[in-house]
Amino acid sequence: QVQLKESGGGLVQAGGSLRLSCAASGRTSGSYAMGWFLQAPGKEREFVAAITWSGGSTSYADSVQGRFTISRDNAKNTLYLQMNSLKPEDTATYYCAAVRTMRLVVTTTGYDYWGQGTQVTVSS
Numbered sequence: 001q002v003q004l005k006e007s008g009g010g011l012v013q014a015g016g017s018l019r020l021s022c023a024a025s026g027r028t029s030g031s032y033a034m035g036w037f038l039q040a041p042g043k044e045r046e047f048v049a050a051i052t053w054s055g056g057s058t059s060y061a062d063s064v065q066g067r068f069t070i071s072r073d074n075a076k077n078t079l080y081l082q083m084n085s086l087k088p089e090d091t092a093t094y095y096c097a098a099v100r101t102m103r104l105v106v107t108t109t110g111y112d113y114w115g116q117g118t119q120v121t122v123s124s
Helices: none
Strands: 002-007 010-013 018-026 032-039 046-051 058-060 068-073 078-083 092-100 118-123
Touching: 002 092, 018 032, 018 092, 018 118, 032 068, 032 078, 046 068, 046 078, 058 068, 078 092
Parallel strands: 010 118
Antiparallel strands: 002 018, 018 078, 032 046, 032 092, 046 058, 068 078, 092 118
16 A cells, blocks of 8 residues: 655645645555646546656646646655646645556546645635
8 A cells, every 4th residue: 555645735826836745655666657636626636747657757737737847756755746827726635646557647547546635725
């Protein structure tokens, strides 16, 4: 089992920045793809960004392309999401996810492990 814990959420004004972190623990040996997803109240969980184990491949939702950057530090078992130029529509709970694979995974159903989420609120 892999446990994931997000941090770094909070309240920020539009145009501001936040950096989310996701610390992995447990059976973290092996190659894990990881990703970030968001879920707004009353809506489905949706893809934000994903990264392969090596960090060599990444993918972003169109809505965050150019504003968000996903990265990872495997030595620290930590995933990051740098969020710049935040907009009110970015307001949601953000979840990190992991799955043991070498591939890039961009769907919710493709992940086995999920964190509890961290709230991001962007005021206008």
